[in-house]
Every structure is written in structure tokens, then in C-alpha cells.
Amino acid sequence: MTTSEPHRSAAGDSLPPNGVGGASALKAIRLKHPWRNTFAVVLVVIFALFVIDAAQRPAYDWPSVGKYLFDSRVSAAALVTLELTVLAMFFAIILGVSLAIMRLSPNPVVKGVAWFYLWIFRGTPVYVQLVFWGLIAIIYKTIDIGLPFSEPWVTFSTNDLIGAFWLAVIGLALNEAAYMAEIVRAGLLSVDKGQEEAATALGMGWFQTMRRVILPQAMRVIIPPTGNEVISMLKTTSLVTAVPLSTELYSRTRDISAETFNPIPLLIVASIWYLAFTSVLMVGQYFLERYFARGVGDRRPDRGTTATGTLPVIGGNQPTVITGAAPVQGADAGDQPIDPGHGGTRS
Incomplete structure (x- = not known):
């Protein structure tokens, strides 16, 4: 083989002009994973045994589960749980965005106030905070409107002005806002600083820059943890008994079980409702993530x-x-x- 014959192999056989005909085809052989398949079979067998055993356990009392699953009292309590979740997350997101912007402010006082809020509400358990809000009428018996150090113009009784439902919403929202603030702040910081500088160079104002440039990119980071927080909030509503509020799902099923002296079926009923709501929220989170992740991670090579x-x-x-x-x-x-x-x- 000489340098004048670049297309001749070491054995002396020449390749066709397109360089393909003489190439031997490679056969890919899939690797076998016997232990992986064995582990999968073991998991399926264990799951099947658990289902069969649960179906035969008298303590589960599946007829009572079917009886109370769509009971009017349980359905109404499930609606209250949804209302608590939606309202608490709505106010938490608004307050969380405000706190995130305050945390990014160059003003040390504004930044310090936001940091102090996060320190308080992230550093104490949500159950303790809900108990505190349930006792708020003892601390502040009346709510006065007027000028400081003068006679109030209007006075309201705290118990008459704020009911247990809204106390639960306030307690849940204030606690969740501390976590939403950090999620939003992380999303805003994930956008390159050059994006804001480029928008400013194009003559965009702060609000226009946030709406058209920063937030669409930050939502890709904000949506997944926010979806997790919504699901977590749905389950945290079971703690509002500390307010006390006894019209949500868990408290209502617990009260029914106290009447029937059969708590296990009612716990299963509550779990089924929670799982149904969580499944719907997970589907919504999936489509939101896919919407805001358009054009990221699915780029195809140019043709x-x-x-x-x-x-x-x-x-x-x-x-x-x-x-x-x-x-x-x-x-x-x-x-x-x-x-x-x-x-x-x-x-």
C-alpha cells in the first residue's frame, strides 16, 4: 500500500468509491440483566401478595370504605380541603413573590425585613403557628382602626371578624409564603444577568423586563418545586385542627370514625380522596412543566x-x-x- 492509493486497505482490497460497500456490518447485542429482571419479578410478587392480603383483612372493612367514600359529609369536607389549598397557595404565592423581590433589593432594611420573616416562619413548625393563630383572639381581643395613641374610630371583635376558616387560611399562607419566597428567588437568580442588561439596553422598563424576559425563563425553575408545594399544602390542611377547624377532610372523617368506633375504613376513605386530588395536581404540574420547558432539552441537530x-x-x-x-x-x-x-x- 502506497501513499498514492489512499483507498486501498492493508489486505490489498480496494473499497468502492463511496467507501461503504467493503465495510462489514456491525451487529449490536443487547446486554442481559438477569438480576434486574429477577428483582422486578420479586417486586411484582410482593405487591400482588400485599393486595391479596389487604383484600382479605377484616380490619380494613372494605364495605364501610365504599359506604363512606361518597358520603355527603365526606364530599363537603373534601371541598373545604380544596378551598383551603387554593386560597392558601394563592395568598402564599403573592406574598412569596413580594418577599423574593425584597430579598433581592439593594436596600439593606428591606432585605433585612424579608430575611427576618423567612427566619421566623421557616424556623418554627407549621402546627405551632396554627395553634398560635387559633389563640389570636386571646392576644388581640379587638381590632381597632384609627390613629396611634388616640381613640379608635372603629372597633371590631376579633372572634366576630375572623372565623376559624380564615384563620386557617392565614396561618397556612403565611407559613407557605416563606418557602415560596425562596423558590421564586432561586428562579430569578437562575436567569443570567445579561438578559436583564440586554432588555434594559432595548429600552424595556423593570416590569416589562420581568414579564417578557426574566419570568418566562425563571418559570422553568419555579414550576417544579411550586407544584410540590401545592401538593404538600393539600396534605398540610389536615393540621388545621390546631386552629381549630373541624370541617376539612381529615377532621370530618375522624369525627365519623369516633361515631362508628371504626377508624381504619375512614382513614382509607380520607387517603383515597387525598390521592385523587394529588393525582390531578401531578397531571397539571406535568403539563405546566412541559409548557414552560418549550425549546429546552429537545433541540434537534440541524439538517x-x-x-x-x-x-x-x-x-x-x-x-x-x-x-x-x-x-x-x-x-x-x-x-x-x-x-x-x-x-x-x-x-
Whole structure:
């Protein structure tokens, strides 16, 4: 083999001009994973045994589960749980966004106030906070409106003005706002500073920059943890008995079980309702994530000219066969194929 014959192999056989015909086909063999398959079978068997055993356990009392699953009292309590979740998350998101902006403020006083809020509400258990809000009428017996150090213009009784439902909403929202603030702040910080500078150079104001440039990119980071927080809030509503509020799902099923002296079926009923709501929220979170992740992670390579031929292997005696769709990149990529016999230059 001489340098004047670049397309001749070490054995002396010449390749066709396209450099493909002489290449032997490679056969891919799938790796076997016997232990992985065995583990999967074991999991299926364990799950099937659990279901069969649960179906035969008298303590579960499945007829009572079916009886109370769509009971009017349980359905009304499930609606109250949804209302608590939606209202608490609505106010928590509004307050969380405000706190996140305050945390990013260059003003040290504003930043310090936001940090102190997060320190208090993230550092104490939500159950303790709900108990505190349940006792708020003892601390503040009346709510006065007027000028400081003067007679109030209007006075309201705290118990008459704020009921247990709204106390639960306030307690849940204030606690959740501390976590939403950190989620929003992380999303805003994930956007490159150059995006804001470019928007400012184009003459956009702060609000327009946030709405059109920063938030659409930050939502990709904000949506997943926010969805988790919504699901967590749905389950946290079971703690509002500390206010006390006894009209939500868990408290209502607990009261019914106290009447029937059969708590296990009612716990299953509550769990089924929670699972149903959580499943719907997970589906909504999936579509939101996909909507805000458009154009990220699904980029396809540009369609260019397909290059087919042979390239020499440095330090070897056998040329490498190139087949398939190898796009030709660059501004000067045209419709002309690469001639493998001229060192990859255009013919």
C-alpha cells in the first residue's frame, strides 16, 4: 500500500468509491440483566401478595370504605380541603413573590425585613403557628382602626371578624409564603444577568423586563418545586385542627370514625380522596412543566448535507468508514457532497 492509493486497505482490497460497500456490518447485542429482571419479578410478587392480603383483612372493612367514600359529609369536607389549598397557595404565592423581590433589593432594611420573616416562619413548625393563630383572639381581643395613641374610630371583635376558616387560611399562607419566597428567588437568580442588561439596553422598563424576559425563563425553575408545594399544602390542611377547624377532610372523617368506633375504613376513605386530588395536581404540574420547558432539552441537530466516505485513521492502516446523516455545519455548507478522496474538501 502506497501513499498514492489512499483507498486501498492493508489486505490489498480496494473499497468502492463511496467507501461503504467493503465495510462489514456491525451487529449490536443487547446486554442481559438477569438480576434486574429477577428483582422486578420479586417486586411484582410482593405487591400482588400485599393486595391479596389487604383484600382479605377484616380490619380494613372494605364495605364501610365504599359506604363512606361518597358520603355527603365526606364530599363537603373534601371541598373545604380544596378551598383551603387554593386560597392558601394563592395568598402564599403573592406574598412569596413580594418577599423574593425584597430579598433581592439593594436596600439593606428591606432585605433585612424579608430575611427576618423567612427566619421566623421557616424556623418554627407549621402546627405551632396554627395553634398560635387559633389563640389570636386571646392576644388581640379587638381590632381597632384609627390613629396611634388616640381613640379608635372603629372597633371590631376579633372572634366576630375572623372565623376559624380564615384563620386557617392565614396561618397556612403565611407559613407557605416563606418557602415560596425562596423558590421564586432561586428562579430569578437562575436567569443570567445579561438578559436583564440586554432588555434594559432595548429600552424595556423593570416590569416589562420581568414579564417578557426574566419570568418566562425563571418559570422553568419555579414550576417544579411550586407544584410540590401545592401538593404538600393539600396534605398540610389536615393540621388545621390546631386552629381549630373541624370541617376539612381529615377532621370530618375522624369525627365519623369516633361515631362508628371504626377508624381504619375512614382513614382509607380520607387517603383515597387525598390521592385523587394529588393525582390531578401531578397531571397539571406535568403539563405546566412541559409548557414552560418549550425549546429546552429537545433541540434537534440541524439538517445539513449528508457526508459519506472514508477518513484516514491517524496511526492506523485501515480507513474509517463514515455512513449515515452527518450534517455539514457552517455558513458555506451547500448542496455539494464531500469528496473523501480530497481530504474532506469541496469538489
